[in-house]
Amino acid sequence: LPNWPGVIENYREFLSVSESTKIVTLKEGGTPLLPLLRIPDIIKAPISLYVKLEGQNPTGSFKDRGMTLAVTKALEKGAKALICASTGNTSASAAAYGVRAGLKVYVVIPEGNIAKGKLAQAVMHQSVVIQVQGLFDQALEVVRDVSKTHPVALVNSVNPDRIEGQQTVAFEICDVLGSAPTFHFLPVGNAGNITASWMGFKKYRDIGRIAALPKMVGVQAEGAAPIVLGHVVPNPRTIASAIRIGNPASWTGATNASVESGGEIIAASDEHILEAYRMLAREEGVFCEPASAASLAGVIAYARKGLFRQGDVVVCTLTGHGLKDPETALSVPYTHISVPPSREAVLEVLGF
Ligand code: F0G
Numbered sequence: 001l002p003n004w005p006g007v008i009e010n011y012r013e014f015l016s017v018s019e020s021t022k023i024v025t026l027k028e029g030g031t032p033l034l035p036l037l038r039i040p041d042i043i044k045a046p047i048s049l050y051v052k053l054e055g056q057n058p059t060g061s062f063k064d065r066g067m068t069l070a071v072t073k074a075l076e077k078g079a080k081a082l083i084c085a086s087t088g089n090t091s092a093s094a095a096a097y098g099v100r101a102g103l104k105v106y107v108v109i110p111e112g113n114i115a116k117g118k119l120a121q122a123v124m125h126q127s128v129v130i131q132v133q134g135l136f137d138q139a140l141e142v143v144r145d146v147s148k149t150h151p152v153a154l155v156n157s158v159n160p161d162r163i164e165g166q167q168t169v170a171f172e173i174c175d176v177l178g179s180a181p182t183f184h185f186l187p188v189g190n191a192g193n194i195t196a197s198w199m200g201f202k203k204y205r206d207i208g209r210i211a212a213l214p215k216m217v218g219v220q221a222e223g224a225a226p227i228v229l230g231h232v233v234p235n236p237r238t239i240a241s242a243i244r245i246g247n248p249a250s251w252t253g254a255t256n257a258s259v260e261s262g263g264e265i266i267a268a269s270d271e272h273i274l275e276a277y278r279m280l281a282r283e284e285g286v287f288c289e290p291a292s293a294a295s296l297a298g299v300i301a302y303a304r305k306g307l308f309r310q311g312d313v314v315v316c317t318l319t320g321h322g323l324k325d326p327e328t329a330l331s332v333p334y335t336h337i338s339v340p341p342s343r344e345a346v347l348e349v350l351g352f
Helices: 063-076 089-101 116-124 136-149 160-166 168-177 192-206 251-261 270-284 290-304 343-350
Strands: 033-035 048-053 081-085 104-110 128-132 183-187 215-221 264-268 313-318
Touching: 033 168, 048 168, 063 089, 063 160, 081 089, 081 136, 089 104, 089 116, 104 116, 104 136, 116 128, 128 136, 160 168, 160 192, 168 192, 168 313, 183 192, 183 290, 192 215, 192 251, 215 251, 215 290, 251 264, 264 270, 264 290, 270 290, 290 313
Parallel strands: 048 313, 081 104, 104 128, 183 215, 183 313, 215 264
Antiparallel strands: 033 048
């Protein structure tokens, strides 16, 4: 969009900012809602399928929508420093918005367990990176505790400003489609995003911008599926490191969204997540990170079970960019062709 102003300016009337609030923005939001061309046929689903490309936000994930508001409000309240626990994307976003606001940023991450691109972002933006010898869930406990007693503003999605900002994804989807989709699929980790998206759809319904609400389907990774199992998972495991979370902070928000909307929270195996991840890249030219593809894995599972009706409009949130995690992308066998720098050698590979 020409002169896209960022999510706070664009959706000011729905967000708790005043005329005098100094807005911290990297012009996040306004991301494409892309129709998929081939996958509906491949999975034999009679649906219109769209992906919301959240990887096109300034730091490469949906977190920027909440971070712009959380950092704006923290600055307004006089914060001098920000802190978060993260599986990588929140830390990348906090680091960048912290720079923008002139605040010190501390990010607490599970050691050895975040994708390289995300770590690179936190490092480049000069945040203090604290690696804990433990899991995300433990890191979150520590930062919640520290922020209660010390002057550092917590910018995880337990901060309501994060959730409020992240609602804007639902506004954008409805603004483009002219109504809500029939189904909205998204990956679930700490469960802030499904909570926020559902809140956004309900707000648009309440003010009459949309008539019907979507069914919300949250997808957890099978080895990190506490909501599906109904209990905390002490040692979550999945290739999708962004959602390797055993005790989601917004657990209730996720169950409310699924129950109220007539949707559900389901689990996808790593194998199915990777199948969806590769299918998007191979068939649609869309490169997202593995956790993001959990949403499409959910759609594929629904199609296999025949749960869609003719004409359903289905949106998947693709939460983060594929370049965040080059290691998973390169973990498959791929053809490495090495030739001398000559016309003949290249033509030989081309088969001419
Ligand atoms: N997809 C990606 C790429 C994520 O980074 C996350 C969460 C999710 C999905 C799940 O969203 O937590 O709102 O249910 N990442 C957090 C982080 C935990 O620290 O970056 P959620």
